[in-house]
Amino acid sequence: MENQATSDVDLVLLTRFNLPSEGPESLIRAEEGWLADRWGLFERYTVPSVRAQTDHDVHWIIYLDPQSPAWLIEHMTLLADEGLVTPIYRERVLPPELAADIAATVGEAHGTLLATANLDNDDGLSPDFVARLKDAAGPGRQAVYFEVGLIRSPTRLYLRHDPVNAFVAVTEPWDGAVTCWVDWHNLLSDHMPVRVVAGAPAWLQVVHGRNVSNRALGDLVDPAIYRDAFPGCLDDLVTPTTTTLLVEQYVVRPGRAVKEGVRAGVKAIFMRLFGKDGWTKVKHAWKRLTSRFS
Numbered sequence: 001m002e003n004q005a006t007s008d009v010d011l012v013l014l015t016r017f018n019l020p021s022e023g024p025e026s027l028i029r030a031e032e033g034w035l036a037d038r039w040g041l042f043e044r045y046t047v048p049s050v051r052a053q054t055d056h057d058v059h060w061i062i063y064l065d066p067q068s069p070a071w072l073i074e075h076m077t078l079l080a081d082e083g084l085v086t087p088i089y090r091e092r093v094l095p096p097e098l099a100a101d102i103a104a105t106v107g108e109a110h111g112t113l114l115a116t117a118n119l120d121n122d123d124g125l126s127p128d129f130v131a132r133l134k135d136a137a138g139p140g141r142q143a144v145y146f147e148v149g150l151i152r153s154p155t156r157l158y159l160r161h162d163p164v165n166a167f168v169a170v171t172e173p174w175d176g177a178v179t180c181w182v183d184w185h186n187l188l189s190d191h192m193p194v195r196v197v198a199g200a201p202a203w204l205q206v207v208h209g210r211n212v213s214n215r216a217l218g219d220l221v222d223p224a225i226y227r228d229a230f231p232g233c234l235d236d237l238v239t240p241t242t243t244t245l246l247v248e249q250y251v252v253r254p255g256r257a258v259k260e261g262v263r264a265g266v267k268a269i270f271m272r273l274f275g276k277d278g279w280t281k282v283k284h285a286w287k288r289l290t291s292r293f294s
Contacts, residue, residue: 014116018065099177118181146199204233
């Protein structure tokens with residue numbers, strides 16, 4: 001596939017920070033301290049990773065609840081004054097509003113192609129993510145997944161191969177653009193061709209106590225190998241011992257694989273029978289049930 005010149009690609013990162021939402025996420029966001037904890041993760045991992053991009057020609061739209069507290073608005077205003085983000089306050093984001101916000105953010109002097117990439121507010125990107133995504137852009141619409149990334153738990157680091165991960169991007173002509181938010185990240189193949197890009201880790205997913213869906217998956221690795229690729233994000237992690245690696249390989253990982261297989265099977269059945277709404281309701285009910293005993 002012949003790649004588009006990077007100067008013809010307008011890249012926009014899209015982040016839902018604290019938009020009002022339904023389902024299991026709403027229960028997490030209602031917990032005391034959620035917003036402060038989320039800001040801490042955002043400030044530690046997400047913001048530095050965007051600042052560190054080797055290609056600075058990128059726009060970053062962050063959607064926030066209009067009822068956000070003053071301290072969060074102040075922090076976002078400072079990032080906007082820096083030129084790093086475009087904060088937009090909405091109760092929800094529908095496709096027409098999203099298209100208008102992107103057009104207003106990029107401006108009239110845009111290129112030939114639009115690239116939009118999802119970035120959660122507790123995760124990070126490799127310094128070359130923007131450059132690699134522009135290089136991957138083709139003449140038509142496609143979903144782009146960088147297959148290899150890292151998953152960080154509070155104490156360990158995992159190398160993850162995931163061809164349909166949440167850091168999905170969509171590159172497409174401006175006219176009629178649907179963006180990477182047209183559907184769930186693992187359902188974009190229903191809408192367009194998919195391109196999976198191999199290579200060095202392109203993203204960092206952070207697993208913490210308030211995650212709704214993310215889990216530590218992949219191969220346990222030495223964080224020292226990847227510290228330069230994700231500066232400041234892995235400094236507090238230590239090299240796993242030989243014993244830890246053996247236990248992970250022969251005990252923990254096989255058990256995790258069985259559990260993930262069961263979960264994937266259950267999800268596939270519910271999705272087939274009841275669709276996305278059915279699966280969301282199941283997650284919501286499960287979260288309500290488990291929260292009573294936590």
